[in-house]
Amino acid sequence: MIIKIYLFLLGSGCSSYEVKKKSEESEKIQVGIPIMIPMAKEFYGSENFEEKKEWLKSELKIDVSISPFATNLETFLSTLHNLSFYYLNILSDADKQEAVEIINKNEKEFSERTNFQKIETIIVDARNFLLLKCINESNIISGKDNELIELYKEFYRKLLSRNSTLPRLNIFTTNYDLYSERAMDLLGIHYVNGFTGGISKFFNPAIFNYALAEKMDLSQSKWSVIDNFFYLYKIHGSVNWIEEQGENKLFKVREIQEAKYDILKEKDNIMIHPTPLKYNASLGSPYSDLFREFQKKLMQNNNILITLGYSFSDEHINNIIFQAFTIPSFRLIVVGEPKNGNAIQKLQNLNDSRIWIIGGKDVSDGSDYPIHYFRRFVHEMLPDLTADDLNKKMETTLNSLKELLK
Template identity: 45%
Template sequence: MKHFFYKGNQNIITQEQDFDKIRETIKKDLSKILDTRNLSFLIGSGCSLGVNGIPTMKQLADNLFEPKDDIHPDLKDKVFETEHIEILEKFKINYKNEPFRTNLETFLGTLYSFRFYLEKLQEAKESAFDQDLEDLNKIIKRTKEYILYECLNEKNKGEDGDIVETYQQFYRKLSLRDSNLQKPNVFTTNYDLFSERAMDNLGISYTNGFSGFVERFFNPSIFNYALAEQMDISSLKWSIIDSFIYLFKIHGSVNWVEKESNNKLFSIQEIQDVNFDRLKTEANYMIYPSPLKQNASLGSPYADLFREFQKRITQKQSTLVTMGFSFGDEHINNIIYQALTIPSFRLVIFSDMGYYVGGKYEPARKNIEKLKNLNDPRIWIIGSDTEVDNDTDRNVIIEDGHKGLHFFDTIANDLFPDYTQDKIEEANKNLIELLRTKGEGND
């Protein structure tokens, strides 16, 4: 692997440096920038990867469209079969080509648009599209159930402890940063529940836009609240608790469903009993990005969540750290580009940039490359590029005794500042000072 730490377009580390020295250089710089008053993170699908993690959108598409012979037994009745392929061919939807081949969100959005088109034709001309709509709904249902099952990660439950532990390490360190600073914001495009599981395991308090206890419904005003403790019973002095996170799932979640309620403004409910058999029976168990708003409630969460994303990263003295995000979503990119027009904004990107195939460099992250070419010192890009022998092995990670700098476990365990240790050292320092003062008083 070839490591890099770009500030602007200048790589400040060399390949001759050993991994420990590189790690300490990055950790030292990160410890300064992560003390920014307004700190936000953007977690992409790359953070939930792993042997027993959630596949990428490309991997999901590969298994759905052309399932392999050795596919997991639990997935055999959830992937496309002959009848589904025939329906797609009838509608002349070439699922083997871009933009569908590597992005199921685009594929599903197209299906929704096509269904809307057929429904309007049927209403206007009173033509019979019943069979077409039935076939189209069959494809939509199979696609959604497949994505749901994979993002629930039920086939790996009990075996995904390493991924959960990495998330826990990240949130454990993040929750203990300076209490005088604003509480951190974590935005994620992931549908999975790794963040929630990690924070629940650690006992970290967080808000995700839902309020209530027995029944939790979406309420964006909750993002304006914080959890505080009373400092003095005899007075009205309050302090926001140290361990508190704002979590924004900007592409929805596996446990969000549509449920009408007479006394709720928003009909999106968060389900606590999370399992595939339960969720697959819900009318809308996941909120997928699509060109059309299915109804007001499905349109509302996106509008509110993205408004919060834009508002929070465009505050003065803001830093956004992206991890596992390849800058492939233009609607997210545009908000980040707007933030870059603010002089005090900083952007830290953890990502690979490409591959060395037979010694020749092959760029793979065009949008990140564009950001590097801006030569803006406010933009830091940290990661490692893989060296492979030939193009057929480009997705194979060649181990060389080093870990990729952009790997989520490397970030959480090796590069992220250990605020816990800082607090212990500060406490020890205060204790020593207290003992020294007392000793002088006795003299």
């Protein structure tokens, strides 16, 4: 018998969640993590960015109100990092140190800073903005994101109900947020995310080779892997991962439990930001270890990768996925919309029977949301085996009772 191995890749679309502002209105508000386009518009439109916006336009000829910057914070940050790299290499060590102190202490007005200092200031602002949005602290405290956390809980609960004899599920995600961890904690699900320790948790990729088991026979060494157990790989890092020295720790990456903006903004966060150095960053630890695990899992036989909320805009991830097609038994299920020549449509145009694409808007189904949205995948496409098993057990019990009553 051939056992299929399922892998999931969760992208930013999974944590983006809109609800109606009022039940009687059609206007919607974001209570989750915005995707890149609305995030860019909000950042550019902030009052604090007005002076910087004018300087970018007049001095660097970067107009954030037009394409390609207007709807793409990634392109904007990429451009700034390229300029920063240029200025950095023509500065003396003393100038570099001065720039760091001025930015960290916020000693000078923006207009009084050098071009390099101004660029670095904007980059820091953009990074802190991304951090603030990914923590989503205000919506979490107010409970406005309850529907989103319930959706993640349902996703993991349904995955948990699969046949216990199948291999453990591997969940890969590019998201920095903590919705997967919060959902599994609330459900009491055990998961491995690459960190070991108690009070101080430090990264150790060796733990991905471990499993959680219970002893079946006290008199003999018989063990059984427990059912409620997942492997979670955050391949772009996380809001609560920081760079920190640890005694006798090979990997200087620590996971902190208190994910609050006021604490994390002062730390060296372990997150691959959207920059031209994203691919290079992924070559260093912990990213290299996480991507190695991703590649190792994908290159096994009889694998099925299901992508959710992922737009195929990360070349370093796509390269690993495309390499898996060298294995004849590999299958790719893309839950996303092919349109306007995007990467998903290009996959569709390959006409490869091993690629299945689910997505688009069907006006006849009466839903406000396309079929490829994470909420519809969880509610309508992901089977609820727990309910099926319960119905079968009830049917069996009732039939047995009928026999007894005869």
